[in-house]
Amino acid sequence: MNQIDNEDIRRKESTLPPEGVTLEALRNNCLSPDDVTIRKSELERQARIAEAQGYEQLARNFRRAAELVAVPGDVLLETYDRLRPGRSRYVDLLAMAQEFAARYDAPETSAYIREAAETYRARGLIRE
């Protein structure tokens, strides 16, 4: 994901409402996996619910998750792997944070990765 390409690899969201997910639609082959995938707006709504209930950390997690809806699965797994101890250099992490902000419009995730970069550098968790 470090390579810069012009192709937009962001996941697209379905616009089918939940009521559209019926046996009839299934029978007629009108449903695709994207139609039964969580939407960014719903995760943002869950974040608001959690926040209103006093669950700050959970809300932050949902807000990051909302940002990650557009991120392809293999990128998620790669990012997880690169956040593991000793996998990335400090600058790699900063670049990754930058990319989440720029490509996926994911400021909270970006800040989270930047914070990891600082800690990893201080605590010897970066790849030299």
Added chain:
Amino acid sequence: MYRSKRFARRAERPVNLDTFVAEDHSLGLKAMNGPADPSPTLVMQAGRIIEMDGTPEEQFDTIDRYIATHSIDRTIAVEAMATSSLKLARMLVDINVPRQDLLKLLGGCTPAKLCEIVGHLNVVEMMMAMQKMRARRTPGNQAHVTNWRENPVLMAADAAEAALRGFDELETTCRVARMAPFNALALLVGSQTGRGGVLTQCAVEEALNLRLGLKGLTTYAETLSVYGTDEALRDGDDTPWSKGFLASAYASRGIKIRFTSGTGAETLMGYEHGRSMLYLEARCLLLAKGAGAQGVQNGAISCVALTGALPEGVRAILAENLIAASIGLEVASGNDAMSSHSDMRKTAKLMLQFLPGTDFITSGYSSMPRRDNMFGGGNFDAEDLDDWMVIQRDMRVNAGIHPVTENEVLMVRRRAGEAMRAVFESFGFPSITEHEIEAAVEAYASDDMPERDLVADIKAAEDFLAGPSTALDVARALLDGGFDDIAANILSMQRVRISGDYLQPAAVLDANFGVKSAFSDRNDYEGPGTGYRLSGEEWERLRRIPQEQSAARLVPTPRRASQEPWLTEKGSATTGRDNEVVLGVGPAFGESLDNTLCGLNHREVISAIAEGVASRGLQLRVVRIGDSADLGIIGTRAASISGSGIGIGLQSKGTTVIQRKGLAPLNNLELFSQAPLLSRDAYRQIGVNAACFARGEPPMPVPVRVDNMARLRLIVHAMLMHKREIAAIDPSRPLQALEISP
């Protein structure tokens, strides 16, 4: 050198197969309140935590940093830390302090502070606190469903049965990792056959886990393990940030997650730094909270035997459950891994979560026999289900498992097998035979299953994973196969992913796919009369265990219609001749009762006594004492009209007394109070003895079986028979002569 045979016998008891180790905190062998645990401190500067639990910010390790940044609510931290731990402990137990207030206040506490607070509570207080602090109002449970042969038909059948039994979540794993797609598929199809809305997961490595979730085959994951020291966490190849990112990644795909932690893990890994297990667990829990986890499975989990080897280890396990609940996390409270060789010890430990209720009483009840449990053997398994349900009924407690009948189970297992066959056919997987389905319906364990071609199954499973098919295709295959209801359930499981309501704390789905979570089913316990009460339909359901019988069935009314009466009343009885012994029987004898408690027919009883009396040259005369069910009265009355002065009193349930005229009712010659133990031989000897008393000869001992369980087994029967005896009392017929037809 003497050796006590009692010590020797006790040494063989299962509990003595358990290991008990002395505390030594330098080796990490300290469950809670460790001498090297830090004291709670918190220093803030300009909204930033600059000291926590005695450590200045410059010396924060990774976990400290994470907790200080993400976990502790800094708006309340100063107030919370300034409140005495004893006061906070009392607030946890105080029914007048609502859960919400405590969540807020405890959200500002450091790990050491949380440990100090629960350290003030004994286990009963912890249970009271748990009852109030658990997230969901309605307690729940999770089952493990695995089998060592990885037979998909059996797995689907087992999943269907577990879902039918009321488990909210089912977890499987694999022996062979490449079978994961099939196991997840079988769990999905089986679970939605048993009950719509059951959440499922397949515990495998994260990448595979996520792929299964993306295919819609699973709905949750609890593989996100965390540890309480940097070194242990690093051994697990993670940092707080990597785990936190993973949590968000799962949520971004609508997959519910919970973290996993538990006391003992850091000690086992060798990196506990002399800290107590509970202190390190408190760090784990705050880490999980900071990462935005909705919940955890904790309670020592796979380290339970290590924590449990220590003094107050089991208390520490409840303490960790309580800390988790008290900082707002859903708790799947362990009780899954083998905790003891002793059933008594296992059950005692279980009660700490079972009685107050947790979001999931076990984080995996082994729904199949131990041998098939691929999580390393379940603490409670298929064979313990009836015990579990009886205890729920005993205590009027919902611990998340429903009683079901054998027929319901057989039906749902068959349907799951047939549904799997339809899916396999549609996908072109190695076929499932009728023989296999039948075996899965009846199976005790996977040994009962015919062999499948594992190589072909693995190949098909891999292709399935690599291919484009998702749970939608599974639903369509079921629709084509005529399993509309199962298809609809699987489709609903997909539909609920769109909104992600089940990502909220402690969420489970009911049979209508309604979400029950900490928000929609908030635990509102505030003392007696509030919170979850097992009542209404749910209590009706849990109390009705299949073993329960009606009184009429336990002691059936004799069917007489087809039989000639063998006892005929012949008017009032009077005193007879010298050479007789009078047998007085109770009001119901031979009428509304016809057998004694041990199942001996009343006719047989009379004939045995008569034989005994006759063997000493005397005759037996039988009368009915119609106006009393009391054995003393029956015996006294019989003796009072006996020519020899010797009477025998016989209640219909078989309790017998030998009595002499003139003695007070309770001052008898011989009493045989344990009716269940009286055989035909015993009654014959009673006859002999009565005759001996009449002749002035010494009686012989009556043969009585020793059975300490007789009362336990038959007390209900005895009570019902006595009730019927009383119902037959007729004051107008105090003493009736009886004629016995041959």
